[in-house]
Amino acid sequence: MSEILLETRNLTREFPFGKKDTVHAVTDVSLQIRAGETLALVGESGCGKSTLGRMMIRMLRPTSGEVFFRGTEITSLNAGAFRPLRRQMQMIFQDPYASLDPRMSVRSIIAEPLRTWKLCENRQAETERVQELMAAVGVPAEMINRYPHQLSGGQRQRVGIARAIAADPALIVCDEPVSALDVSVQNQILNLLRRLQKERNLTYLFISHDLSVVRHISDRVAVMFLGKVCETGETETVCGDPRHPYTRFLLDAAPVPDPHRRRSGERLLQGEMPSPVNVPSGCRFHTRCPFATEECAKTDPPMRMIGGRGVACHHPEKAGTCGR
Amino acid sequence: MEQKTLEISHLSVSFSSWRGTFTPVNDVSLEVRAGEIVGLVGESGCGKSMTARAVMGLIRAPGKVTGGRITLCGKDLLGLSEKEMSRLRGAELSMVFQDPMTSLNPVVPVGRQVEETILLHRQVSREEARKQAAEIFEEVGIPEAEKRIRCYPHELSGGLRQRVMIAMAMVCRPRLLIADEPTTALDVIVEAQILQLMRRMRDQGTSILFISHNLGAVAQLCDYACVMYAGQIVEQAEICTLFDHPAHPYTRGLLGAVASLHRRGETLDTIRGSVPALNRLPAGCSFAPRCDLCDERCMRETPAMTSAGAGHPVRCFHAGEEAPV
Ligand SMILES: Nc1ncnc2c1ncn2[C@@H]1O[C@H](COP(=O)(O)OP(=O)(O)OP(=O)(O)O)[C@@H](O)[C@H]1O
Ligand SMILES: Nc1ncnc2c1ncn2[C@@H]1O[C@H](COP(=O)(O)OP(=O)(O)OP(=O)(O)O)[C@@H](O)[C@H]1O
Ligand SMILES: [Mg+2]
Ligand SMILES: [Mg+2]
Numbered sequence: 244m245s246e247i248l249l250e251t252r253n254l255t256r257e258f259p260f261g262k263k264d265t266v267h268a269v270t271d272v273s274l275q276i277r278a279g280e281t282l283a284l285v286g287e288s289g290c291g292k293s294t295l296g297r298m299m300i301r302m303l304r305p306t307s308g309e310v311f312f313r314g315t316e317i318t319s320l321n322a323g324a325f326r327p328l329r330r331q332m333q334m335i336f337q338d339p340y341a342s343l344d345p346r347m348s349v350r351s352i353i354a355e356p357l358r359t360w361k362l363c364e365n366r367q368a369e370t371e372r373v374q375e376l377m378a379a380v381g382v383p384a385e386m387i388n389r390y391p392h393q394l395s396g397g398q399r400q401r402v403g404i405a406r407a408i409a410a411d412p413a414l415i416v417c418d419e420p421v422s423a424l425d426v427s428v429q430n431q432i433l434n435l436l437r438r439l440q441k442e443r444n445l446t447y448l449f450i451s452h453d454l455s456v457v458r459h460i461s462d463r464v465a466v467m468f469l470g471k472v473c474e475t476g477e478t479e480t481v482c483g484d485p486r487h488p489y490t491r492f493l494l495d496a497a498p499v500p501d502p503h504r505r506r507s508g509e510r511l512l513q514g515e516m517p518s519p520v521n522v523p524s525g526c527r528f529h530t531r532c533p534f535a536t537e538e539c540a541k542t543d544p545p546m547r548m549i550g551g552r553g554v555a556c557h558h559p560e561k562a563g564t565c566g567r
Numbered sequence: 568m569e570q571k572t573l574e575i576s577h578l579s580v581s582f583s584s585w586r587g588t589f590t591p592v593n594d595v596s597l598e599v600r601a602g603e604i605v606g607l608v609g610e611s612g613c614g615k616s617m618t619a620r621a622v623m624g625l626i627r628a629p630g631k632v633t634g635g636r637i638t639l640c641g642k643d644l645l646g647l648s649e650k651e652m653s654r655l656r657g658a659e660l661s662m663v664f665q666d667p668m669t670s671l672n673p674v675v676p677v678g679r680q681v682e683e684t685i686l687l688h689r690q691v692s693r694e695e696a697r698k699q700a701a702e703i704f705e706e707v708g709i710p711e712a713e714k715r716i717r718c719y720p721h722e723l724s725g726g727l728r729q730r731v732m733i734a735m736a737m738v739c740r741p742r743l744l745i746a747d748e749p750t751t752a753l754d755v756i757v758e759a760q761i762l763q764l765m766r767r768m769r770d771q772g773t774s775i776l777f778i779s780h781n782l783g784a785v786a787q788l789c790d791y792a793c794v795m796y797a798g799q800i801v802e803q804a805e806i807c808t809l810f811d812h813p814a815h816p817y818t819r820g821l822l823g824a825v826a827s828l829h830r831r832g833e834t835l836d837t838i839r840g841s842v843p844a845l846n847r848l849p850a851g852c853s854f855a856p857r858c859d860l861c862d863e864r865c866m867r868e869t870p871a872m873t874s875a876g877a878g879h880p881v882r883c884f885h886a887g888e889e890a891p892v
Contacts, residue, residue: 288725288754395841396611425610425780426824430835437833452754455828459835496759498783500825502806505787511763512756515710515724 246313248278248414248446249299254308256294260520267519268294270470271308278413281440281447283461283478285454285493287516291470292450296416299448300332301325312414330360333407335400337419342403343391349402350387353377356410376405380435397428401435408439416448421456433460454497458482466490469519469527476552486549486559489528526557534561570640572743572774573599573622578635580614580621589846591617593798595635596872599743604765604775606785606806608821609795610842615778616665618795619745622776623662624652640742658688661736662745666752667728671720677731678704678716681738688739703734707764726757730764737768744768747778762788782825786810794818797843797853804879814875814886816858852883859890 251274258266269291276282284292297303299310301317309316312328320328333356336342343352353373356362363369374384380401391399400420407415417436421429437460439445451457457464458478465475466487474487485491492512499506514531517523523530529539539557546555556562580592591614599605607615620626622637624644637644639660644652656662664670672680681700685691691699704712707730720728729749736744746765750758765788769775779785785792786806793803794815802815813819820838827836840857843849849856855865865884875881 287756397841426782426821426828427610427838428841430824430827430837434835434837454755459828493755496755498755498758498762498781498787500783500786500810500822500829502786502789502810506759511759513760515726 245278245280247275247311248313249276249448250274250311251295251299252309252311254295254298254310255306256291256298256303257306264520267470267522269298269305270522272467272470272472274465274472274475276414276446276448278446279440279444280462281449281460283449283451283457283464284467285450285452285457285464286467287452287493289516289519290467291519292467293418295467296334296418296448296450300334300414300416301329302334330356330410331413332416333410333412333414334416334418335403335407335420337422343399345391348388348390349377349382349394352391352402353405353409356406360410362410372409376409379408379439380405381431395428396424397431400424400428400432404432404435404439408443408445411443412445414446414448416450418450419452420449422451422453429456436460454482454494466493469517469522471527471555472546472553473528473556474552474554475546480550480552484550486552486554486562487528487556488532488534488558488562491562526555528556534558570601571598571638572601572603572640573597573776574636574638575618575622576636578618578621578637579633580617580626580630581633582630584629587846590633591798591845592621595795595798595800597793597800597803599774599776601774602769602772603790604769604777604788606789606792607776607778607795608780608782608785608792610780612842612845613795614798614845615780615795616747619662619747619776619778622745623656623660624649654688657684657736657741658739659742660745661739661741661743663729663732663736663747663749665748667725667732668720670732671728673720676717676719677723678718681716681731681735684735685738699738700734703738704731707731707734707737708760709734724757725752726760729753729757729761733761733764733768737773740771741773743776744773745776745778748780749777750784751779751781758784782821794821797848798845799853799882801854801883802875802879802881804875808876808879812876812879812887814879814881815854815883816860816885816890817854820857854883860885860888 251272254272256269258268260266272295286292298305305318310318317325317328350373353376354369357369357372363372377384382398382401421432449461461478464478464481465472468489474481474490495510517530525541526539526544529535544555544557546553549559576596578592578595579590581588581590595618609615621632626632678700682696685696685699701712704716709715709727709730750761765775777789789806791805792809793800796817802818813822823836838857843853851866851868852870855861870882870884872880872882875886
């Protein structure tokens with residue numbers, strides 16, 4: 244097995260809310276990512292995926308907990324000591340339009356990290372490197388002087404990827420990189436991400452709420468509910484035979500592109516996500532869980548190894564019977 | 568004869584400016600029968616929303632309906648004055664827009680906005696309107712409705728905002744609801760709940776034109792679907808026929824791309840190239856440059872609608888042919 248590239252221990256982030264309340268965005272998350280693999284982070288909108296991803300690459304300070312990158316704890320490093328590691332970590336965003344500066348040309352967007360890290364001797368070398376990167380992500384060479392608004396959504400996402408790989412990082416946090424794209428473009432970008440991963444030995448944290456995308460791209464998956472990881476393990480183990488009822492509901496909710504296999508309503512998770520300001524007692528899923536017992540309302544289930552994956556549930560044997 | 572709620576025939580919408588003319592809706596025909604949910608699918612920019620806006624009478628200059636007919640339960644919509652049209656909108660004909668944040672008033676509580684819609688179309692007291700607003704909130708599944716009615720749009724989650732939009736669109740029990748990508752901004756669980764709600768609305772007698780680029784949602788919800796490419800409908804059929812026997816190479820490409828995601832495998836299927844800009848459409852069939860079946864005729868002539876079977880029109884010279892390997 245390859246080395247552990249990044250590890251979080253008891254990572255927690257809170258935001259103040261109003262005068263006296265607190266948003267519990269991420270609570271006590273401990274995860275490992277191995278070099279060269281893709282770890283997917285899935286869960287409903289607002290469950291804390293982006294907050295966790297940003298803390299992992301020190302774009303956001305945790306309230307408590309630690310992040311180790313190749314064995315070095317990075318949240319406590321001073322800016323000077325962190326700087327060489329900064330280059331190792333990049334991010335790709337959901338909305339390439341909002342993340343690319345509208346006043347910068349494709350050339351300057353991709354060249355920016357090359358300049359920051361002084362990776363090119365002169366302008367000639369820089370131009371060549373930008374052209375190489377454009378070719379690697381499949382943006383036609385003649386678009387080098389265009390601006391973001393003159394590109395299609397797929398092309399913008401490719402430019403964002405070129406910028407992310409420019410300084411040869413080890414880890415890329417991909418925050419819903421294909422959620423805004425049409426399926427044929429989505430597939431092109433997913434193929435591109437996979438090819439780049441092989442060629443450059445990249446490690447991905449891949450954030451998504453689309454489980455069919457996650458099943459395709461990731462080696463391991465962590466399912467989050469309201470700031471906590473509720474199930475984690477090999478993607479096929481977790482998605483093929485989920486043990487947390489919430490994972491089961493997520494899998495069942497995804498619309499199957501087959502009119503002969505219509506899902507009926509009774510397997511639908513009802514109600515809303517509880518507020519991260521007033522987190523339910525005990526297991527935070529208990530207010531929506533069809534199997535909740537008194538114990539679930541009282542004690543928060545610890546993460547346990549069951550059937551080859553970690554699951555935080557008092558009744559993991561029940562997930563298999565969900566809505567069946 | 569089955570009753571047609573909506574009938575669009577040979578509709579065209581064009582935009583003219585000094586840069587030239589382009590036609591985001593080009594000879595579009597489709598119908599929604601009573602009690603049906605019809606899907607309109609296609610990739611970003613193909614003209615789905617523009618078709619919907621034409622039905623709602625919301626095309627603004629420099630855009631213009633340049634041809635065709637639109638009827639709602641037999642009534643000709645294009646012949647109506649703006650005043651008559653606005654009386655229809657929200658009452659017999661409603662639309663849920665792609666982005667609820669831009670179509671809700673940010674400074675008015677959501678319950679109040681629904682009340683206003685009721686007062687506009689029905690001769691009822693403020694008191695009665697408030698009661699009906701509370702009822703429809705319950706009906707679309709907004710929990711703690713009495714409390715939520717007093718919230719401003721930004722205080723609600725994306726899923727709840729979309730329910731408010733649906734409540735507002737449904738409160739006068741329209742004949743036709745146009746839902747323009749109502750679930751695109753939502754996560755899978757909320758999406759599944761909204762699809763369920765759409766089915767319930769249909770069961771209560773509202774026909775629905777469901778616009779989406781998500782083939783999964785269309786497969787789960789629709790009775791019939793139309794596939795749009797570069798301003799034209801290229802294929803339409805009953806939902807199972809479309810998924811089992813797609814005849815247009817573009818439809819096949821889309822379905823193949825989705826299916827490959829559900830197979831284990833290294834590389835996903837894609838459609839080569841990209842969607843053409845509407846003001847720079849190729850001569851002949853607009854899909855020709857991306858098509859494996861393309862021949863010399865396809866690059867010269869625009870295909871007309873032909874039949875790939877009963878109730879299964881398709882716009883392709885090579886409909887149903889297998890791609891050469
Ligand atoms: N800067 C902030 N200030 C206050 N609250 C925040 C801030 N950033 C995030 N939150 C809150 O923290 C919670 C988690 O947000 P986050 O963006 O991490 O969720 P997410 O899983 O990425 O959701 P989505 O799928 O919608 O992107 C949410 O309730 C959000 O409102
Ligand atoms: N006000 C406008 N003036 C000029 N062109 C417009 C205007 N609104 C839209 N268009 C163009 O018309 C075409 C069709 O747009 P439309 O919004 O109908 O696409 P769509 O199929 O709904 O796409 P999406 O899935 O992105 O919502 C696009 O090429 C778009 O750029
Ligand atoms: Mg996010
Ligand atoms: Mg649209």
